[in-house]
Each structure stands twice: as structure tokens, then as C-alpha cells.
Amino acid sequence: MRAVVLERFGEPSALVAAEAPRPQRAAGELLVSVRACGVCGHDLLARRGALGTALPQVLGHEVAGEVLEGDEDGRFAPGDRVVLNQRMSCGKCAVCRSGATNRCVRGAGFYGDDLPGGYAEVIRAAPSNTVALPDALSFVQAAALPCGICTGLHALGRLGVQAGDTVLVTGAGGGVGLHAVALAHRTGARAIGVVRRAGKAAVVRDAGAETVIVNDDGDFSRAVRDAAGGGVDAVVECVGAPTLAGSLRALRAGGRVALVGNVDPEAVALHLGLVILKELELLGSSHATVAELSDAVGLVAAGEIAPHVSHTFPLADAAQAHALIERGEATGRVVLEV
Template sequence: MKAIILSDFGGPSQLRVEEVPTPVAGPHDVLVQVEAAGVCHHDLLHRAGKLAGAPKGVILGHEVAGRVVATGAAVSTLQVGDRITGYQRRFCGQCRDCLRGRQDLCRAVSLPAVDTEGAYAQYIRLPAVSAIRIPDNVSFQQAALASCPIGTAMRALISQAGLTAGETVLVNGASGGLGVHQIQIARALGAHVIAVTGDNAKASRLEELGASSVVVARDGNYSAEVWNKTGKKGVDVAMENLGSTLPQTLRATGMGGRIVVLGNIAPGAVEVSPGLLIGRRLRVQGSGSATLDEVSQSLAMIASGLVRPQIDRVMPFTQAAQAHALLEARQVNGRIILSGW
């Protein structure tokens, strides 16, 4: 089969089209013909060699949707022809966390492109338990975003932050894959959204998606403006999608606020004032991938129209390097989808 291989760590040119063996479904697996794969910033970090333990010489991609073309001998829940999206983690299904529905916490976890084949290929092998059927009115391209970024955004806003109607939520990196979907989910919950972007040209689009207010912060400083927009009370909830801007986000959050950290775009340390955390009684927590149940919920939200997957453009897999370059240059609103060869 054709696949995009990370030949070495470095720039987008390290992504090469190669012929590799087609995976064979094991007893508990399904073989899926890939119809759509999302390009996530996580892929860029892997390509650049900035993910600890992530190897080169692999197929990138963890956002995938496609059609089942073969099933393992022990698989009874899926059949050839089923349209599915893939859960972005591999889990054991037997530990305490898996049994209570927290597959995202499984310590036996393995990851596409790190431990198994990724989605930038004609076919991908998935455990049958990680394949989730797609509703009839949801396209492959939309479904590829159900686990990450939409499911990830749902987990952060609902399960972690507990966002409720009437609250105000800050979303930074708002024009990225996480941000554009967090805005929609927050609005569906009845919350007010303050979106932060570094590009004035993207502001109107964020308002169309449901942002109550947009702050353009080219220099990354936005806490003072957010503070003023909230009547100097600060936001109730904040989505930290970048990582390096955490100090700004903390200062923009009000008494008893909840901050959820999802992004680590530029890996490294940031300075945090313990006095600010104590004085404002702030709760800061990390969040990552959704659970299986939350991915199913995100598909339902897509099917109902409550969330519209934001696809900036669709490009063939052979242009994966160009897609990475566009995302790196911040010329993308939402997600780029790879589809077709």
C-alpha cells in the first residue's frame, strides 16, 4: 500500500510517499481503508522530533475515518463495509480505568504513529473495540475529527471543567483545531465565549462560530483585555490550548476559576505564581483524549448539527508535506483533511 513515511526528524520535506506492506488484521482487529485523516499539531511535533519516545521511520496520523475491508476471526461487532472512525488510543480493556470507561487513562496504552501504524496511509489496522460506527448523515471527513479534536474538546469543557450555562469561558488558540470546536460546544452549552487569536483576519470567523467576543493578541498578551471585558471579574473557565501562554490565562481567570491545559505547542517550562493560584482559588488540570463514550457523543453532536467540523481544506495524501507547512505557518482555520491519492 501507499503510505506517508517520516523518513527522519525535521521539516515537512521529511514526509515521503513510500510503498509498504499492507497490515493484516489479527483475530481481534479490523482492516480499514482510510478515507480521511486529519492533520493535527501533534503530528508536527512528532515530525520535528519534539515528542519524547516517538520514533522516526513510521506512518504519522491519529485522526482517521474509513471503511472496514476485512475483519479478524474473533470480531463479531463489525462487518465488511461498515463506516467507522478510529479511537485515537489503544487500550487494554481490562484494567480498572478501562472497566470504568476511562480508556484515556489506561497504562497499557499505545498510540498510532508511535507504537502502531498511523493514518497517513491507504489502510490502517485497528482493534475492533477502537472502531466506532459513523452515523449515516456524517461524512468520512467530518468523522475523522470526532475523536481528536472534537472529542478532546468535549472532555475538556464538560467532563473536566464542568462548564455550565451562563458561565464565561476563555478559548485561546481559538482558530486552531481545538479552539474552533470548543467555541461551538461552549455555545451549545449556553456559555459565553471569549476567543483569543493572533490574527485579526480570523476574528470574524470566530464570531460566526459563536464567540461572544474576540481578542486579537499578536504578541500573546491578552489577560488585561480579557479582564476588562469581564468587568474585571475574570472568566469562569479557560481552555489553555497553547501551553506557553498559561501565565496569561491564569491572570485572565477569576475567583474559583477552572483552567484546563490541553496544548503544549512549544514544549518547555512556564512560570506560575503560587500566590495567584492560592489567592484566586484556581484549579488547574491537564486533559487529553476523550473516552470511547465521549467520541460517540461527539459523533452525535455532529449528526445533530450542534457541532460543525471545521475543515479548512482537503488535500491528497501526497501533499502531506504541504499540509504540514501550512499548519506550521498558521495559515489554517480548523483542520486540514488528507483524502485520496
């Protein structure tokens, strides 16, 4: 099959269009013909070697497509339009039964890290990580759901954001950030976005942000507090080390931050005094559950939230997609069409 293979770590040119062996379907699994795959900041880190990815690897954890081979129980049949959760969870362990399928360690794992991902014509899946896709959603739109929309949906759930809350989103022009702004706004929260480039402010405002702050040195907490009329209730931290200190300063006492993005995957200095004195809550938030993917499909189908895809590329041009994101030219998701 056609695929884009990461054979070494490095620049975008490390992504090479090549023939790769077609995945095999295990008992109880599906094979899915990939029609669209989102490109995530996680993929950029993996390509650079920051995640210790085993090589060669096929990246991509944001897949929409059509079932090629169904499972024995007939839950999915050839031709069904589907979207896949980012991780193949086992669907059977105590963690999966509790609903926290994002924490399962028994299944095949995370696409592009633990098993080959969606920068390819065919991908393995299982009924436990597959959600039916209504005809009204295109494959390109659907590729923004598993991570672009669902990672923010999960983070807002972790934070318990409610109507009337004030929510700060860092990296608000990115794939996760932009949809987190839209989801917070839809919940009835006041959203404040921080972006690095002025050119991204308008699209973040259009997504529902009441205020957008342009800042690229991490020193944005005063502007956020001024806009919020005091500290914010919650932060969706989509960047990581460069913005975390500002996010903690922007929170009110008792505020919560969901740690989502990790652009510099090194250890981070933490201002303990700030966390202790303000009794802040730091919550890890790792991708999303299959139930949240189902919810996201419903929200998009009902017109409650719109996937934002700024650019599409043919699969073979995955390197160009990575380069465009690194130049800071994308807003929302960039999607590969297969």
C-alpha cells in the same frame, strides 16, 4: 500500501510518500481502510522531533474510513463506515472499564506515537476504539471528530462547564480551539476566544464566540477580563507556554484551566502566587474517551455542532498540509484524503 512516512525529524519535507508494509490484524482486532485523516498540531511536533517519536513512523490519529477486515465476534464487518478514537485502548483493564479509555496503558497505544497512524491506506483498530459512522457524515467531516471536536469535548467535561459560565479558549482558530468555542456556546456558556491573527477572528465569532481578542504576545488578560466583566470561570488552554500566564491572570478566583495544547514542549514557569492566592485549579486534559467520540458522532449527526475543515489535501501532499498549518493559514481542521 501507500503511506506518508516520517523517516527523519525536520521540515515538512521530512514527510515522504512511500510504500509501507500493510499492518497486520491481531486476534480480536480490525483492519480499517483509511479514507480521511486529520492533521493536528501534535503531528507537527512529532515531525520536528519534539515528542521523541520512534522512527520511521506513520503519523495521524484522526481517522475515518471503512472496515476492511472485521473482528471474529462480528461487531464490525467489511464495508462498515467508522471513525476511530485517537488511542487503541485495551477495553478490558480497570481504567478502561471505568470509562477513562484515554488513560489506558495496556492497549496498542496512541496512533502515530505508539503504533502506525492514519497517513496511510490501512490502519489497525479494535472494536474498543471504533465507532460506527452514520451515512450523513462524510469521511472528511468525520476526520474532524476524534481530536478536533472530542479533545475540546473532553476538556469542557474536565472543567465541568455549564450554561451561564464564561469560558476562555486560547488558540481559538485552531482545530481543537474552534470546536471548543462551538461546544462551549452550545452548552449555553459565554465563549471568549483568543487568536494570534486578525484573519481568524471572524470564523471564531461565527463558531459562537461572544468576543474575539487578537493578540500574539500573551498579554491578553485585561482585554479578556474587560470583555467578561471580571475573571472568567474556566479556560480551555489550547496553546500552552506562550499563553498560560495570560490565561491564569484572566481567571476569576477559584477558576479552572484545562491544559490541552503544548506548542513548546519545554518546562513552563508557573506564577505560584497567582495560583495560590486565587486558588486556581490546573487540570491536565489528554485527548478523549471512546464514549466521547460516540457522543460527538451523535451531536454532529443531530446538527448540534458542525465540523469545520478549512482545507483538504491528497495523502501524498501531507507535507503541504503541514506547511499550510505552520504558515497559520488554516482554521479548524486540515484533512488528508486517502
